Amino acid sequence: MIAEAGLAALWLAAALAVLQLVLAFGPAAIRTGRSAVRSVAVAQGALTLFAMVMLMWAFAHTDLSVLLVAENSHSAKPWLYKLAGAWGNHEGSMLLWVTVLGVAGAVLAIFSRRMDERTFTAALGAQGALALGFFAFLLFASNPFARLDPPALEGRGLNPLLQDPGLVFHPPTLYFGYVGLSVAFSLAVGALIRGRVDSDLAKAMRPWVLGAWILLTLGITAGSYWAYYELGWGGWWFWDPVENASLMPWLAATALLHSVNVLAARDSLRAWTVMLAMVAFSMSMVGTFLVRSGILTSVHAFAVDPQRGTFLLALLALYVGAAFALFALRSGKLAEGPRFELVSREAALVGNNLLLTVILGIVFVGTLYPLFVEAVTGDKLSVGAPYFNAVAGPLALILALLVAVGPLLNWRRDSGERLKRLAIPALIAATVFVIALVAIPGGSLLAKFGLAVAALLAVASFLPLANRKLRRTPLSTWGMVVAHFGAAVAIAGMAGSSLLTKEVLTAARPGDQVSVGPWTVEFESVTPAAGANWTALEAELHASKGGGVSVLRPQARFYTDPPTETTEAAIETALSGQLYTVLGKPAADGRWQLRLWWKPLVTLIWLGGALIALGGALALGGRAWRSWRKERAT
Amino acid sequence: MKLVRLLPIALLVLIVAALVWRLANPPDTAIQSRMIGKPVPRFTAEPALPGKPGLSSADLADGKVKLVNFFASWCVPCIAEAPVLAEIEGRGIPIVGIAVRDRPEDLAAFLAGHGDPFERIGADPQSRLQLAFGSAGVPETFVVDGKGIIRMEHVGPIEPDEIDDIAQAVEAAR
Numbered sequence: 001m002i003a004e005a006g007l008a009a010l011w012l013a014a015a016l017a018v019l020q021l022v023l024a025f026g027p028a029a030i031r032t033g034r035s036a037v038r039s040v041a042v043a044q045g046a047l048t049l050f051a052m053v054m055l056m057w058a059f060a061h062t063d064l065s066v067l068l069v070a071e072n073s074h075s076a077k078p079w080l081y082k083l084a085g086a087w088g089n090h091e092g093s094m095l096l097w098v099t100v101l102g103v104a105g106a107v108l109a110i111f112s113r114r115m116d117e118r119t120f121t122a123a124l125g126a127q128g129a130l131a132l133g134f135f136a137f138l139l140f141a142s143n144p145f146a147r148l149d150p151p152a153l154e155g156r157g158l159n160p161l162l163q164d165p166g167l168v169f170h171p172p173t174l175y176f177g178y179v180g181l182s183v184a185f186s187l188a189v190g191a192l193i194r195g196r197v198d199s200d201l202a203k204a205m206r207p208w209v210l211g212a213w214i215l216l217t218l219g220i221t222a223g224s225y226w227a228y229y230e231l232g233w234g235g236w237w238f239w240d241p242v243e244n245a246s247l248m249p250w251l252a253a254t255a256l257l258h259s260v261n262v263l264a265a266r267d268s269l270r271a272w273t274v275m276l277a278m279v280a281f282s283m284s285m286v287g288t289f290l291v292r293s294g295i296l297t298s299v300h301a302f303a304v305d306p307q308r309g310t311f312l313l314a315l316l317a318l319y320v321g322a323a324f325a326l327f328a329l330r331s332g333k334l335a336e337g338p339r340f341e342l343v344s345r346e347a348a349l350v351g352n353n354l355l356l357t358v359i360l361g362i363v364f365v366g367t368l369y370p371l372f373v374e375a376v377t378g379d380k381l382s383v384g385a386p387y388f389n390a391v392a393g394p395l396a397l398i399l400a401l402l403v404a405v406g407p408l409l410n411w412r413r414d415s416g417e418r419l420k421r422l423a424i425p426a427l428i429a430a431t432v433f434v435i436a437l438v439a440i441p442g443g444s445l446l447a448k449f450g451l452a453v454a455a456l457l458a459v460a461s462f463l464p465l466a467n468r469k470l471r472r473t474p475l476s477t478w479g480m481v482v483a484h485f486g487a488a489v490a491i492a493g494m495a496g497s498s499l500l501t502k503e504v505l506t507a508a509r510p511g512d513q514v515s516v517g518p519w520t521v522e523f524e525s526v527t528p529a530a531g532a533n534w535t536a537l538e539a540e541l542h543a544s545k546g547g548g549v550s551v552l553r554p555q556a557r558f559y560t561d562p563p564t565e566t567t568e569a570a571i572e573t574a575l576s577g578q579l580y581t582v583l584g585k586p587a588a589d590g591r592w593q594l595r596l597w598w599k600p601l602v603t604l605i606w607l608g609g610a611l612i613a614l615g616g617a618l619a620l621g622g623r624a625w626r627s628w629r630k631e632r633a634t
Numbered sequence: 635m636k637l638v639r640l641l642p643i644a645l646l647v648l649i650v651a652a653l654v655w656r657l658a659n660p661p662d663t664a665i666q667s668r669m670i671g672k673p674v675p676r677f678t679a680e681p682a683l684p685g686k687p688g689l690s691s692a693d694l695a696d697g698k699v700k701l702v703n704f705f706a707s708w709c710v711p712c713i714a715e716a717p718v719l720a721e722i723e724g725r726g727i728p729i730v731g732i733a734v735r736d737r738p739e740d741l742a743a744f745l746a747g748h749g750d751p752f753e754r755i756g757a758d759p760q761s762r763l764q765l766a767f768g769s770a771g772v773p774e775t776f777v778v779d780g781k782g783i784i785r786m787e788h789v790g791p792i793e794p795d796e797i798d799d800i801a802q803a804v805e806a807a808r
Binding site: 070071148152153154156275278279289293295306309310313316317320321324325327328331332368371372374375563 | 636639640642643646649650652653654655656657660708710761770771
């Protein structure tokens with residue numbers, strides 16, 4: 001019954017999406033104003049949420065008469081992973097996608113009271129149109145509630161790599177981010193249909209962009225850390241197509257976040273902001289398509305299904321094509337916003353937007369280039385880290401310099417007087433650069449520049465607070481400072497760890513000593529260990545670098561259902577970096593492969609990511625608090 | 635209308651065209667099994683069912699080309715594969731089975747419910763045999779020629795439209 005209830009809710013929600021579309025765009029006689037569309041959108045969101053809860057219920061109780069549960073779950077799994085199994089597969093994750101889309105539409109319907117009525121109605125209509133396509137995809141090509149008759153006796157289990165707290169939060173976080181951008185898309189479509197793009201639109205769009213961007217930041221940061229400790233390669237970013245698929249919407253959202261501020265404050269960059277809003281969600285759809293169709297070779301081994309791929313591609317072409325066509329037809333009617341001079345906050349933000357867009361283009365081209373080449377010439381090739389680092393790296397550093405400059409400029413026009421404050425940070429950066437050149441022979445020049453730029457930005461990010469009463473500074477300004485500082489921290493982590501990492505791969509017997517960087521690691525023993533659904537060989541390592549001794553226990557795990565081997569790295573976090581240890585295969589003579597890395601500064605990467613997200617949260621919280629107080633005052 | 639406003643659509647068309655091409659021409663990600671061309675590992679497997687003969691490597695070198703099917707009663711895709719195996723057997727291709735981590739009573743129920751195309755079924759209670767064949771899951775099917783040399787490995791259930799591929803591999807191994 002539970003599965004049928006979920007399926008029925010999905011069909012009803014799809015019917016409501018049709019109604020939402022008709023109420024928004026149908027003949028004038030049916031368009032009964034915002035209240036009807038609003039109620040429909042709320043009901044549609046509630047029904048999709050209900051369907052998602054039903055699926056989670058089936059997974060929580062391991063209902064093996066549901067095909068999806070039988071194929072992806074197992075009664076012996078810990079309950080948290082049973083629940084997470086609901087979105088650890090194609091159908092369930094698409095249902096989660098649609099759920100977020102529906103709930104986002106409902107929230108938009110409830111909270112956007114002060115918006116232009118026609119823009120609002122058209123935006124909800126666009127949201128309904130988006131939902132409708134993905135409902136069709138679920139119901140016709142990916143039904144998560146299909147029954148299995150007779151029921152299975154036991155489930156097939158979940159890929160052990162995914163049995164990790166990371167999986168519980170990483171995909172939903174990213175999905176909330178991806179799909180949160182749908183509201184920005186719908187609002188842009190609504191504004192183009194209405195023919196009016198102004199600061200009101202920007203203010204309605206901003207919390208959505210900011211919220212989605214925070215979640216994308218968190219999702220990418222968490223995903224990067226998960227890959228780092230779970231895959232046992234010691235790397236934190238692989239320029240894998242699926243990673244890129246999450247990075248591209250983030251880049252577009254970062255650009256949009258800044259241009260929407262220009263539109264809100266100065267009423268400028270109208271057409272550009274609308275275009276970016278469309279591109280940002282398009283990138284989310286491209287990402288979903290790349291992941292779900294499995295057409296690009298990736299470490300993320302998702303099921304390849306050309307039929308589903310075709311369906312998703314058709315949806316993508318339809319929505320993005322319609323939005324771009326609307327842009328081509330209507331954006332010419334948008335009046336130019338107020339002008340600004342070359343040295344101004346606006347100009348710096350335009351620079352930021354251009355750089356981010358170029359980086360986005362680089363990642364996009366790099367991800368799809370092998371496909372283009374093979375389509376045209378038949379040659380197979382792959383594009384890897386060297387391309388992305390060499391091309392996107394320098395641009396990212398230029399962008400970071402601009403981040404130091406922009407907040408010091410006034411809107412519209414600036415004498416550049418306050419730029420003199422950058423003298424001290426610049427001096428610090430130069431010092432850091434010289435030290436890096438002298439102290440670290442070899443190593444990439446780009447990474448040394450990276451350290452210098454990080455030092456400059458770390459100091460410069462606080463300059464906007466200079467000469468201000470700190471307690472009266474708006475929370476959103478604090479948010480900007482924290483996020484920009486976070487960027488500096490992350491850059492320092494990336495550059496520092498790539499310059500200073502020491503790696504040792506050795507075969508050792510229990511009793512042997514290995515040294516890596518400042519650490520001396522004593523290999524004590526290898527003993528068996530067991531968990532709920534796995535057995536493992538566990539090494540005991542005693543590591544020290546002068547002070548106390550830390551015990552690390554890296555494991556080579558063997559999961560029974562399905563039978564899979566994984567490595568569980570053991571990581572010791574010190575203030576200055578991380579010691580990362582992996583237990584490899586036994587050799588015939590009683591020795592074991594050990595891989596040890598000393599990674600100075602590496603933790604700064606994720607700390608920086610967390611700070612960036614925190615900055616976003618401060619800004620979002622500050623703005624929400626302000627508008628709430630304003631509403632109460634009136 | 636300025637032409638530049640059409641640029642996004644032009645880019646979209648280009649990208650969608652490339653993606654359509656890729657969907658129509660899926661990348662070849664097949665990995666050749668390293669067991670192909672090698673003799674099957676030496677083994678003797680107890681009968682998995684009372685009354686049905688077990689399996690040993692000697693049985694696989696009796697001069698006749700065979701399919702060796704790793705399966706289990708607890709394996710859902712094996713249920714889907716059962717009618718396909720029946721059809722292959724109907725074409726006169728002998729099939730022997732290896733039941734992975736199974737119990738005789740479960741196995742008997744499975745064969746009674748979904749048909750029994752197997753000449754012999756060996757038991758592999760600890761998956762040892764499966765690992766020795768270089769197989770990682772169930773179902774998997776090997777084409778073994780008359781001298782006991784592995785000629786083809788098929789991972790996952792054999793789909794109805796793959797029966798001809800299997801039959802051709804068997805023909806080539808003769």
